[in-house]
Amino acid sequence: MAFEVNIMLLQFRVKNYRSIGDEVIIDLTAGSGRELSSFLIEKNKVQILPVISMYGSNASGKSNIIEAMLGMFANIAESHRYDEKYGSLSTPFLYDNALRNAPTEFEIFFALDKYEYQYGFITTSDTVHEEWLHRKTLSVNNTKEYIIFEREGNKIEFDSGYQNFEKLTEIIGKKNLAISFLAQQKTETAKIFHDIYNWSSNIFSHSIGWHDDELCARLYKKHKPLKLAFLNFIHEFDSSLEDIDVIEEFNKDGESEYRAKVKHNNDWYPIDIESDGTSKLFNMFIVLYASFNFPKEQSVFVCDELDAFLHPLILRRIVSMFHDKEVNKTGAQLIFTSHNTILLDKHEMRRDEIWFVEKNKKGYTTAYSLDSFKSTNRQIRSDMSYGKHYLSGRFGAIPYSDNEEE
Numbered sequence: 001m002a003f004e005v006n007i008m009l010l011q012f013r014v015k016n017y018r019s020i021g022d023e024v025i026i027d028l029t030a031g032s033g034r035e036l037s038s039f040l041i042e043k044n045k046v047q048i049l050p051v052i053s054m055y056g057s058n059a060s061g062k063s064n065i066i067e068a069m070l071g072m073f074a075n076i077a078e079s080h081r082y083d084e085k086y087g088s089l090s091t092p093f094l095y096d097n098a099l100r101n102a103p104t105e106f107e108i109f110f111a112l113d114k115y116e117y118q119y120g121f122i123t124t125s126d127t128v129h130e131e132w133l134h135r136k137t138l139s140v141n142n143t144k145e146y147i148i149f150e151r152e153g154n155k156i157e158f159d160s161g162y163q164n165f166e167k168l169t170e171i172i173g174k175k176n177l178a179i180s181f182l183a184q185q186k187t188e189t190a191k192i193f194h195d196i197y198n199w200s201s202n203i204f205s206h207s208i209g210w211h212d213d214e215l216c217a218r219l220y221k222k223h224k225p226l227k228l229a230f231l232n233f234i235h236e237f238d239s240s241l242e243d244i245d246v247i248e249e250f251n252k253d254g255e256s257e258y259r260a261k262v263k264h265n266n267d268w269y270p271i272d273i274e275s276d277g278t279s280k281l282f283n284m285f286i287v288l289y290a291s292f293n294f295p296k297e298q299s300v301f302v303c304d305e306l307d308a309f310l311h312p313l314i315l316r317r318i319v320s321m322f323h324d325k326e327v328n329k330t331g332a333q334l335i336f337t338s339h340n341t342i343l344l345d346k347h348e349m350r351r352d353e354i355w356f357v358e359k360n361k362k363g364y365t366t367a368y369s370l371d372s373f374k375s376t377n378r379q380i381r382s383d384m385s386y387g388k389h390y391l392s393g394r395f396g397a398i399p400y401s402d403n404e405e406e
Helices: 062-081 160-171 178-182 188-209 213-222 224-234 276-293 312-323 370-375 386-391
Strands: 007-015 024-027 041-043 046-048 051-055 104-112 115-123 128-137 146-152 155-158 243-250 256-264 267-270 300-303 333-337 354-359 365-369
Touching: 007 046, 007 062, 024 062, 024 365, 051 062, 051 312, 062 104, 062 178, 062 188, 062 300, 062 333, 062 365, 104 188, 115 188, 128 178, 128 188, 146 160, 155 160, 160 178, 160 188, 178 188, 188 276, 188 300, 213 224, 213 243, 213 256, 213 276, 224 243, 224 276, 276 300, 276 312, 312 333, 354 370, 365 370
Parallel strands: 051 333, 051 354, 300 333
Antiparallel strands: 007 024, 007 104, 041 046, 104 115, 115 128, 128 146, 146 155, 243 256, 256 267, 354 365
16 A cells, blocks of 8 residues: 655754764755666655665764754754753764854755755754744755744744744743744644654654663554564564563552563563564564554654664665665655665665765764765766775775875
8 A cells, every 4th residue: 555755854964063063964865876766755856765874983973963863853842841941952062162162053854745844943052043944845946935934042033824823932932942832833824833843753752762662562562463564574584483472560569561572482481582683673663664554653763873783684674675665655764874884785775875974184073975976086886896895995984094085
C-alpha cells in the first residue's frame, strides 16, 4: 500500500554549536548524479535524498552535528514548556573568545505538501533573539518567498493571514520558540504550526525514545504486528531466536513495568541474555516499523553511530530499507554517523548521500559530500572504490590527516 509522501527535510544548517564554529550545511536535495536514481523521492520535480551518512575520525564533530539536529527539533517540540529555570537552549563553540558569547543559529528547509518552508532561530543559552518562518512554492526554479512570521526579540510580526496570533506574543517568554507556542493553539490557521511541531516531535522522540527499554517493551506488547515484523527481520540474520513476548510485572511500589523475554530451544529467557546488537535491534526496529508504515509517524531518524554493535550486513540492510520504496512507503529519512565502510560503495550509496566530517585549522568542524568533489580537480569517477580511497586519505576526514584546506 502506497502513501503520499507528506513532509521531508531538504537542508539543515547550524552555526556556532559545540565544535561547529563556521556554518555547517547538510543538504538532502539530490545532486546532478544519475547513479541509483531509484533511491530518490520526488516532490514537485524536486528530488530528495532518503539517506545521509557521515564519516570522519573521532573528535571530528560528527556527533555534534547529530546533537545540533536533535537539539533544534527538541526545542521546537518542547520549548512551549520552558520557563526561566529551564537550562541552556544551546551550547556555543567554547574555544574561541568571539564565539563563546555569540548566539547559535539553527535553520531547516523542508518540503510540506506543495510548499518549501524555511524555519530557523538564533539563540543564546537563555534567550531566543530571532526566529522566522518563510514559505514558497516547492520547485526546481526560484519562486516568490512569502513571510509567515518574523521575530526579533519579543516582537513578532505576522503576515496578514496570521495576525490573529499577535495578541499571544506578549505571553511568549524569551525561552519559548514562537512556533512551539503557536502549535498549541486550536485554530484553523495554526495548522502549519501543528504540522511542524508534530513532525519535529516525531523526529526527536524516534531518535531518542528507542533507548528506553521499558517503553519499547510496552509498544511490543501493544502492537502484535510489530512483533511479527521484528521476528521476520531478525530471522534474516539469526534463526535461533524463536519468539519474543512481553510480560507485565509490578515493582516494590506496585507500579506496572513491562519486560521482554525471548525464546530459544522452547525455553524462555530474559532479553538481557541477548547480545548488545540484538537488544539494540529489538528497540530500534520500533522506529523503523512506525516510520515505514504509519504516515503520521513519518520522520527523520537521526542516529549517532548507527553501526555500533551491529554486523556490517545488518547495517547495510537497515540502510537499504530506506532506499526501497516498497518498504519505505512514507518517505522516511535516515541521517547517521558511522565508521563502517561497507556502505562506501557505488552500489550501496549515491555520492551525494556520503558525507565527510573533519576539523579545519581553526579547530572548527566542517562537512562536505563526496559529490562535492565533482567540482574540483579531484573528480570522483563512478567506478572508483569509495571505501578504499577514503581509507587512503583521498577524501580527508581520517585520523592524523594533514588537511591542507581551511
